[in-house]
Amino acid sequence: MRNPLHSLCPYFAMFPEDFVREQVDAYTAPGDCVFDPFSGRGTTIFQSLLMDRRSAGVDVNPVAYCISGAKAELPSLSQILDRIDKLESLYAFCDEEKFREERRTLPPFFRRAYYHTTLNELLFLRLALNWQSDPVDRFVTALALGCLHGEVNSAKSYFSNQMPRTISTKPQYSLKYWKKKKLWPQKRNVFAMLRIKAGFRLSGAIPSSRGQVRLADARKSADEFPHLKGQVSVIVTSPPYFDVTNYEEDQWLRLWLLGFDPKPSYSQFSHDSRHTQEDHYWRFLQESWKGIKPLLKENATIVCRMGAKGLTEARIRERMVQSVQLVFPEAKMPKRPVISNIRNSQTRAFRPGSKGCLFEMDFVFSLSG
Numbered sequence: 040m041r042n043p044l045h046s047l048c049p050y051f052a053m054f055p056e057d058f059v060r061e062q063v064d065a066y067t068a069p070g071d072c073v074f075d076p077f078s079g080r081g082t083t084i085f086q087s088l089l090m091d092r093r094s095a096g097v098d099v100n101p102v103a104y105c106i107s108g109a110k111a112e113l114p115s116l117s118q119i120l121d122r123i124d125k126l127e128s129l130y131a132f133c134d135e136e137k138f139r140e141e142r143r144t145l146p147p148f149f150r151r152a153y154y155h156t157t158l159n160e161l162l163f164l165r166l167a168l169n170w171q172s173d174p175v176d177r178f179v180t181a182l183a184l185g186c187l188h189g190e191v192n193s194a195k196s197y198f199s200n201q202m203p204r205t206i207s208t209k210p211q212y213s214l215k216y217w218k219k220k221k222l223w224p225q226k227r228n229v230f231a232m233l234r235i236k237a238g239f240r241l242s243g244a245i246p247s248s249r250g251q252v253r254l255a256d257a258r259k260s261a262d263e264f265p266h267l268k269g270q271v272s273v274i275v276t277s278p279p280y281f282d283v284t285n286y287e288e289d290q291w292l293r294l295w296l297l298g299f300d301p302k303p304s305y306s307q308f309s310h311d312s313r314h315t316q317e318d319h320y321w322r323f324l325q326e327s328w329k330g331i332k333p334l335l336k337e338n339a340t341i342v343c344r345m346g347a348k349g350l351t352e353a354r355i356r357e358r359m360v361q362s363v364q365l366v367f368p369e370a371k372m373p374k375r376p377v378i379s380n381i382r383n384s385q386t387r388a389f390r391p392g393s394k395g396c397l398f399e400m401d402f403v404f405s406l407s408g
Contacts, residue, residue: 081107
């Protein structure tokens with residue numbers, strides 16, 4: 040049975056936990072260290088912990104950091120429920136007029152996306168939760184991020200009017216769609232839903248140890264984890280695909296809940312989420328491998344799932360091998376990259392007519408010389 044924490048928050052372009060399980064089984068033993076320099080929703084980190092490995096990672100996107108960090112440092116259910124109770128009690132003493140004024144300052148999208156009392160509760164949580172440094176608050180925030188938007192017609196698990204689960208559609212598109220379909224947000228009790236979600240998410244197996252996640256650029260990995268130098272046995276990761284998506288843009292609504300601007304943005308915290316210049320992209324990956332190099336054991340393995348729009352299989356292989364071997368001259372590929380087609384692309388599902396990434400390539404590099 041799948042651990043409910045794996046789906047804590049839907050995320051665009053994510054690999055399944057089975058992929059991580061296979062790599063961790065193949066290249067590590069219990070107690071070994073697994074690292075992910077593009078931690079995303081934390082699949083590598085959490086699955087490794089379930090398999091009694093040490094795990095750590097970084098991500099430059101605050102949404103990814105919050106989700107993967109929540110899985111890495113799990114609080115107890117009682118801690119989470121106590122915190123939600125306290126938050127609800129504090130909210131009860133808030134001035135309704137304050138929220139009314141704040142709602143007026145928000146773009147029209149928010150008033151059609153959320154029922155007014157639901158939006159009040161979200162505005163309160165946006166200010167009250169210390170997701171940056173408190174593990175309990177981080178987990179509560181991750182729960183809220185997972186419920187922030189979704190298909191309300193199929194499940195009453197989301198706070199918003201009708202939206203996709205994995206990406207935040209643009210405000211104008213959303214407003215136009217809701218008006219055309221005559222859709223209005225339903226009243227949701229945020230605190231009650233968070234309690235239900237907390238119980239469900241923590242109903243599966245819980246790792247016996249904790250991992251570590253930092254909000255940082257992949258190129259700074261070794262600087263963030265000096266105590267792990269020479270200890271990492273395997274990298275299991277998937278960098279942002281070339282010219283496929285911009286995580287900052289696609290996650291703009293979740294970023295808003297974390298304190299960022301109430302509108303889509305492209306460069307509030309990173310210029311590297313999306314690369315439309317091929318040379319820039321491969322240089323970024325090369326610099327990322329350089330950033331993790333001090334952490335790796337001499338006989339470490341790098342496993343990387345890669346995708347790109349507009350590049351051939353041969354081109355991806357050529358540039359990927361080059362990016363690794365410029366940093367690790369001893370790197371060898373023990374087997375050919377595994378290529379898989381993307382049949383039901385999320386890009387096409389949410390952007391009809393779009394021609395996004397059509398296949399993925401799984402690379403394995405051995406650094407044993």
